[in-house]
Amino acid sequence: xxxxxxxxxxxxxxxxxxxxxxxxxxxxxxxxxxxxxxxxxxxxxxxxxxxxxxxxxxxxxxxxxxxxxxxxxxxxxxxxxxxxxxxxxxxxxxxxxxxxxxxxxxxxxxxxxxxxxxxxxxxxxxxxxxxxxxxxxxxxxxxxxxxxxxxxxxxxxxxxxxxxxxxxxxxxxxxxxxxxxxxxxxxxxxxxxxxxxxxxxxxxxxxxxxxxxxxxxxxxxxxxxxxxxxxxxxxxxxxxxxxxxxxxxxxxxxxxxxxxxxxxxxxxxxxxxxxxxxxxxxxxxxxxxxxxxxxxxxxxxxxxxxxxxxxxxxxxxxxxxxxxxxxxxxxxxxxxxxxxxxx
Amino acid sequence: xxxxxxxxxxxxxxxxxxxxxxxxxxxxxxxxxxxxxxxxxxxxxxxxxxxxxxxxxxxxxxxxxxxxxxxxxxxxxxxxxxxxxxxxxxxxxxxxxxxxxxxxxxxxxxxxxxxxxxxxxxxxxxxxxxxxxxxxxxxxxxxxxxxxxxxxxxxxxxxxxxxxxxxxxxxxxxxxxxxxxxxxxxxxxxxxxxxxxxxxxxxxxxxxxxxxxxxxxxxxxxxxxxxxxxxxxxxxxxxxxxxxxxxxxxxxxxxxxxxxxxxxxxxxxxxxxxxxxxxxxxxxxxxxxxxxxxxxxxxxxxxxxxxxxxxxxxxxxxxxxxxxxxxxxxxxxxxxxxxxxxxxxxxxxxxxxxxxxxxxxxxxxxxxxxxxxxxxxxxxxxxxxxxxxxxxxxxxxxxxxxxxxxxxxxxxxxxxxxxxxxxxxxxxxxxxxxxxxxxxxxxxxxxxxxxxxxxxxxxxxxxxxxxxxxxxxxxxxxxxxxxxxxxxxxxxxxxxxxxxxxxxxxxxxxxxxxxxxxxxxxxxxxxxxxxx
Numbered sequence: 001x002x003x004x005x006x007x008x009x010x011x012x013x014x015x016x017x018x019x020x021x022x023x024x025x026x027x028x029x030x031x032x033x034x035x036x037x038x039x040x041x042x043x044x045x046x047x048x049x050x051x052x053x054x055x056x057x058x059x060x061x062x063x064x065x066x067x068x069x070x071x072x073x074x075x076x077x078x079x080x081x082x083x084x085x086x087x088x089x090x091x092x093x094x095x096x097x098x099x100x101x102x103x104x105x106x107x108x109x110x111x112x113x114x115x116x117x118x119x120x121x122x123x124x125x126x127x128x129x130x131x132x133x134x135x136x137x138x139x140x141x142x143x144x145x146x147x148x149x150x151x152x153x154x155x156x157x158x159x160x161x162x163x164x165x166x167x168x169x170x171x172x173x174x175x176x177x178x179x180x181x182x183x184x185x186x187x188x189x190x191x192x193x194x195x196x197x198x199x200x201x202x203x204x205x206x207x208x209x210x211x212x213x214x215x216x217x218x219x220x221x222x223x224x225x226x227x228x229x230x231x232x233x234x235x236x237x238x239x240x241x242x243x244x245x246x247x248x249x250x251x252x253x254x255x256x257x258x259x260x261x262x263x264x265x266x267x268x269x270x271x272x273x274x275x276x277x278x279x280x281x282x283x284x285x286x287x288x289x290x291x292x293x294x295x296x297x298x299x300x301x302x303x304x305x306x307x308x309x310x311x312x313x314x315x316x317x318x319x320x321x322x323x324x325x326x327x328x329x330x331x332x333x334x335x336x337x338x339x340x341x342x343x
Numbered sequence: 344x345x346x347x348x349x350x351x352x353x354x355x356x357x358x359x360x361x362x363x364x365x366x367x368x369x370x371x372x373x374x375x376x377x378x379x380x381x382x383x384x385x386x387x388x389x390x391x392x393x394x395x396x397x398x399x400x401x402x403x404x405x406x407x408x409x410x411x412x413x414x415x416x417x418x419x420x421x422x423x424x425x426x427x428x429x430x431x432x433x434x435x436x437x438x439x440x441x442x443x444x445x446x447x448x449x450x451x452x453x454x455x456x457x458x459x460x461x462x463x464x465x466x467x468x469x470x471x472x473x474x475x476x477x478x479x480x481x482x483x484x485x486x487x488x489x490x491x492x493x494x495x496x497x498x499x500x501x502x503x504x505x506x507x508x509x510x511x512x513x514x515x516x517x518x519x520x521x522x523x524x525x526x527x528x529x530x531x532x533x534x535x536x537x538x539x540x541x542x543x544x545x546x547x548x549x550x551x552x553x554x555x556x557x558x559x560x561x562x563x564x565x566x567x568x569x570x571x572x573x574x575x576x577x578x579x580x581x582x583x584x585x586x587x588x589x590x591x592x593x594x595x596x597x598x599x600x601x602x603x604x605x606x607x608x609x610x611x612x613x614x615x616x617x618x619x620x621x622x623x624x625x626x627x628x629x630x631x632x633x634x635x636x637x638x639x640x641x642x643x644x645x646x647x648x649x650x651x652x653x654x655x656x657x658x659x660x661x662x663x664x665x666x667x668x669x670x671x672x673x674x675x676x677x678x679x680x681x682x683x684x685x686x687x688x689x690x691x692x693x694x695x696x697x698x699x700x701x702x703x704x705x706x707x708x709x710x711x712x713x714x715x716x717x718x719x720x721x722x723x724x725x726x727x728x729x730x731x732x733x734x735x736x737x738x739x740x741x742x743x744x745x746x747x748x749x750x751x752x753x754x755x756x757x758x759x760x761x762x763x764x765x766x767x768x769x770x771x772x773x774x775x776x777x778x779x780x781x782x783x784x785x786x787x788x789x790x791x792x793x794x795x796x797x798x799x800x801x802x803x804x805x806x807x808x809x810x811x812x813x814x815x816x817x818x819x820x821x822x823x824x825x826x827x828x829x830x831x832x833x834x835x836x837x838x839x840x841x842x843x844x845x846x847x848x849x850x851x852x853x854x855x856x857x858x859x860x861x862x863x864x865x866x867x868x869x870x871x872x873x874x875x
Binding site for chain 1: 372437441443503539557561564585588755756777813823832833837
């Protein structure tokens with residue numbers, strides 16, 4: 001159905017299992033691709049604003065912690081699972097409310113999202129209204145375009161029925177047109193076309209996907225100026241089309257997730273070796289002595305010991321260690337030289 | 344200075360979700376705040392103050408969201424930040440030693456050492472741990488216009504009930520007045536998410552303007568005469584400013600934007616991940632999980648693996664930030680000259696960014712702002728900086744139109760916060776709104792017992808906390824998903840228990856106290872804001 005009438009296709013989303021979700025996701029991609037002729041793809045290259053980068057930058061605020069595999073060693077016992085928030089009773093929430101309501105949200109110019117929670121009792125009561133001669137009945141969503149209408153159940157500009165399958169309790173609805181007003185009902189639809197309404201949603205307005213046709217003449221300026229200012233604001237291209245292009249060929253999830261795993265490995269292949277050296281210089285002297293390493297003062301631990309850690313690059317390093325007694329009368333200097341070579 | 348031909352309004356949106364866990368010793372997610380304090384909030388304050396000291400006249404509009412203010416004012420988090428910065432200083436002292444044989448690294452370590460000591464000085468000595476007070480001083484000096492946001496950054500276009508929108512605004516405005524001493528003139532709508540009609544609620548609480556993305560104005564009806572280069576009025580009389588695309592792109596875009604320059608510091612190479620495990624262990628999470636320390640030695644370099652990055656040169660980077668500020672200014676001059684000729688009035692260029700972009704993501708960002716404000720003040724006379732309310736005072740007469748439903752998120756509408764990674768939350772959120780509205784209408788004119796009032800207030804807090812757009816955002820970006828899911832569920836749960844207590848008139852005082860202790864945001868919350 002989706003491929004044949006893409007404009008009116010609805011996307012099912014079951015909340016049951018992850019496997020099902022994946023399957024549904026694939027179907028969605030198909031629907032979306034079918035919805036736009038190939039030629040329009042080029043439009044996606046032009047975006048009104050660089051929202052991907054903004055997303056990436058904002059995501060950096062919530063930068064995730066990382067475990068390197070080599071650190072999952074016995075000494076530290078670091079396992080990612082241990083740092084997940086511990087599940088407590090507070091994590092459990094009921095999935096059902098049985099409130100017999102349906103709520104509609106406008107997501108963008110082309111998609112709305114409905115969710116509902118109908119009790120078994122109401123389904124049973126409503127099914128009693130069905131007459132056998134009407135034929136087989138199924139649960140449907142009826143989506144109405146009620147732009148500029150005070151809706152009484154019958155006076156919509158048009159409506160579209162979507163059959164609900166698989167016990168779904170929410171649905172993404174591909175609506176006809178941007179900048180319109182929609183309402184949705186859930187109910188029984190019979191083989192001969194009767195519709196028994198079970199619940200009706202709130203009203204939503206979808207966003208426009210292009211500039212308004214309404215121009216207030218009192219406010220108009222000379223056309224060319226108007227157009228140029230409009231263009232400089234970013235409106236100089238076929239706005240509707242470009243917006244739509246962006247919407248139909250969205251970001252795939254990998255665009256977002258690729259930067260969430262920053263632990264790097266050199267090179268493109270799996271096998272790798274990293275080796276580097278550090279130098280630890282340690283020792284002790286009188287507690288009240290003053291110590292310098294490479295002529296710079298070093299703070300002693302309380303017991304007069306010291307411990308310094310250096311990164312050790314290639315080359316020859318000289319490390320004069322010098323201790324002077326509190327009364328400045330005694331001085332001992334030890335000269336250490338270290339050489340690193342990497343081949 | 345001569346009369347300028349147009350204005351630049353830099354708008355910084357400073358926000359982090361409310362993350363505060365007195366029940367844990369070292370909550371990983373609290374580091375979001377600590378990193379932002381060290382790298383963004385303190386450096387920005389420092390830039391503002393130096394500009395004032397040097398007599399540079401500048402204007403910036405900046406949102407401080409209620410959760411951010413609440414966290415910056417919180418003694419527990421202040422104490423934890425104090426420990427955090429002390430640990431960081433301990434680590435950088437070791438780094439200065441460790442890098443001794445490599446001058447290229449050593450001088451970076453020395454730079455960090457200076458910055459960390461300075462951060463500690465400003466935090467402890469100058470502001471006595473109260474950074475909000477620091478921003479307020481810049482506000483009172485007339486340089487910074489501080490605006491508010493949704494109470495917990497709830498994404499308003501996906502909120503069906505007006506009462507729930509009302510609560511996001513009313514609670515935010517009350518909180519703002521309490522801590523900043525004045526009513527906010529403007530608001531940064533969470534994610535710049537605007538739904539026609541929400542402006543009525545803004546007007547009710549005295550807010551004069553908000554900001555929308557470019558297409559919010561361009562697709563408005565009737566068509567905008569001046570595009571995004573002048574504000575418009577909604578029918579309610581509240582003004583809407585539109586974001587300028589050109590200046591936006593110069594900063595935000597990874598390809599063309601300044602922050603992607605190869606000279607600048609690389610965000611993803613941090614010693615918390617790079618160095619020997621035993622060495623960094625005392626400075627990462629107490630459980631041993633590696634996290635960012637903020638000490639990073641490499642530059643972006645180019646299109647190479649993270650392992651092949653070159654060493655950062657702070658001085659070159661500073662020069663580049665100055666160059667970029669000059670380039671940004673030059674482009675605004677040209678833009679303004681051109682627009683001024685067309686419009687025959689001074690245009691306003693509205694350039695909004697996440698505040699945390701500057702410093703946390705783009706390390707040299709605060710320096711860029713510093714250079715930009717100085718150059719605009721000293722080097723030219725075409726553009727002047729302005730706050731949004733100042734522009735409205737100058738131009739009170741504007742076109743009337745209804746902006747279009749829009750956001751500044753990916754694709755411009757609500758998809759980032761409503762897709763198959765996070766759509767399950769809306770069923771629960773709307774149930775919470777319904778129940779909270781029911782409570783508000785039921786109890787608002789009744790005399791209340793102490794327990795009833797405590798439970799009503801706490802219930803309202805839980806609804807707001809569940810509503811943060813950050814949770815849906817994180818579920819979509821797949822960064823700290825378990826945490827975001829947990830936060831959503833926990834607040835739903837806590838709300839439901841409080842709701843049941845109120846409906847059954849049967850209170851578990853120990854539980855109420857516990858939740859008040861954990862979710863202590865908005866002590867004076869007006870829970871009746873869930874009724875209209």
